Amino acid sequence: MPGSPDVVVVGAGVVGAACAEALSAAGRRVVVVDRGAPASGTTGAGEGNVLVSDKEPGPELELAKLSRRLWPDLLAGLREELGPRAAEAEWDPKGGLVAALGDTDAEALAAFAATQRDQGVRAEDITPEHARELEPHLTPRVSGAVLYPDDAQLQPVLAATALLAAVRARGGEVRGRTSALGVRRDRSGAVAALATSGGDIPCGAVVNACGPWAGAFAETAGAPLDIRPRRGVVLVTAPLPPGTVRRKVYDADYVGAVGSDDADLQTSTVVESTAAGTVLIGSSRERVGFDDTMRVHVLRAIARKAAALFPVLERVPVMRAYGGFRPYAPDHLPVIGPDPRLPGLWHATGHEGAGIGLAAGTGRLLADLLTGADPVLDPAPFRVDRPALLAGAPA
Structure with missing residues (x-):
């Protein structure tokens, strides 16, 4: 018409x-x-x-x-089309860092990164010492890490x-x-x-x-x-000093959680800062339909794992938590x-x-x-x- x-x-x-x-x-x-x-x-x-x-x-x-x-x-x-204010999306090509906390995880992470490099991904194996230079607040328990310069973030x-x-x-x-x-x-x-x-x-x-x-x-x-819906929860901390967390940092368990078919709760550590200075802490995955109940045991599991990766977060106040549903394909x-x-x-x-x-x-x-x-x-x-x-x- x-x-x-x-x-x-x-x-x-x-x-x-x-x-x-x-x-x-x-x-x-x-x-x-x-x-x-x-x-x-x-x-x-x-x-x-x-x-x-x-x-x-x-x-x-x-x-x-x-x-x-x-x-x-x-x-x-x-x-260019709309003007800088209308098109502001806080694009930040800050890179990502994946850390392993055990020898077995470190070997698996290195093998995974090698398969990605074969497909043209920039994935740089780095030592635990180098990882802590890049992220000074990382736990000394890091046993291996991979730097991904092309990871980015936007709002x-x-x-x-x-x-x-x-x-x-x-x-x-x-x-x-x-x-x-x-x-x-x-x-x-x-x-x-x-x-x-x-x-x-x-x-x-x-x-x-x-x-x-x-x-x-x-x-x-x-x-x-x-x-189907797959629920996830994120914690938001109070603003922290600049440089506390410099990249998106997550543990080697994250990739496995993303690809899992399990409907039960899974948590893996994901930590990154925002332009406002707050730190976003995740992540959880569970298939519970569209039940949006905020469960304390999920929040505790996320917080506990994040503090293990970044001990500095242990005493940082959490301002709020929010959840959402991801569209899951089998x-x-x-x-x-x-x-x-x-x-x-x-x-x-x-x-x-x-x-x-x-x-x-x-x-x-x-x-x-x-x-x-x-x-x-x-x-x-x-x-x-x-x-x-x-x-x-x-x-």
Whole structure:
């Protein structure tokens, strides 16, 4: 219909925002809808990690490398288009440090880094002494470490807000407090409109970027996917002197926790500072549905492990704790591309805890596919009709 958008993106988190920005940059008119405020879900509960260090060789690492290349130029372009204030995202290419606290972990970490180097990742084996020079407050129990110069951090809410501001500047819309209720189909069975709490929005395509709620929306649309919520909790300390924690630092257990299929609680230490001087401490993973109860034993486990890695944190007050839900795919790969069961329905979800880092590459890849451009990355591993995604989905 005249005046209708080409694409409606459901979900105004950083992945949905990146998809909308890339589509609008490709000349498509885009409307973004979200049942809450933009970036108020998973993105608002994120730490802002842009990592290559925690990805084993394979498709997700390739997507991470692509995103790491794209983020700086994307943010620079937004600053030029919108002005520095509207596009501020606190980009900090500070690097990452992974530390092992035992000989077995040190050997496993070194082997893991070697496989990444074979794929072009800058991963530098360093001695415990060098690690403590880089991070003076690290525990003396460190037995081995790897430095990742390309790890970075940004402020996820600011990044999503800047991406959505670009969509608006190009003639698109962002509608908060608007729930997506399903899709309307035309006579051929293809998407004709998105049904919302504010009325139908006629369009040629709908992008499901609902994060941990993507499975529920897919089912409502008639094309179910097995995407589940995986809860995580982060502690925030009082501001500390500059240089207390200089990089993103995590223990060698983190990679295993990210790739685990276990539904029970898992914790691993992740410590990093922010521009405000506070320190973010994570992380936890457990599949408890959408239960957002703050459990004291989870907070204690996170704090205890963080103090073991950075003893200086033992007496630092914690100002608050917050939690969120990551979109978990059973095979630990994002879902990016068209749904073959419903022409006009697209998905961009399943990034679990890496959505902020992978958003730039996801948006670019989805826009390439939707507009018919040559894809910037092989899309086959991220296809929607993977057995792992359909086997556990509701019939």
